[in-house]
Amino acid sequence: MPIYEYQAAGHDCCDYCVTAYDVLQKLSDDPPKFCPKCHNPVRRKISPPNVVSPTPSLSQSNIEKHGLTQFKKVEKGVYEKTAGKGPDYITGDKTP
Ligand SMILES: [Zn+2]
Structure with a gap:
């Protein structure tokens, strides 16, 4: 099950969504659009992918x-x- 990070989309936010929070999301679930605490819009935080260089690990x-x-x-x-x-x-x- 993927875990996504959400963060306040605008300037209206609470202590909860002002920093990114994790949402455990089923594939069938719609992505949350609003903060569960202050109900202001949130958006998914795009975090850089974990890039693993394949070269050194190839024994x-x-x-x-x-x-x-x-x-x-x-x-x-x-x-x-x-x-x-x-x-x-x-x-x-x-x-x-
Ligand atoms: Zn909030």
């Missing part, structure tokens, strides 16, 4: 567990497999 065992293959660049157009089940080498050389 070799994780890569293999997820069926992925990791390559490292050996030279221009040539990649050597470092983890996973893919081919040992990938070459980008398209010339015959």
Whole structure:
């Protein structure tokens, strides 16, 4: 069940909605439009998404567990497999 943060939309607000408050919301529920205390309009606070950088957490065992293959660049157009089940080498050389 998602939890949304709501905050006073205008300048009319009470101590409750002047700071953002959490609303546990069912998907079927309509979003609350008014503060439950002072009944002034509120709006959903858009908080920045939790951006998790995938790079440092990808250990070799994780890569293999997820069926992925990791390559490292050996030279221009040539990649050597470092983890996973893919081919040992990938070459980008398209010339015959
Ligand atoms: Zn209020």
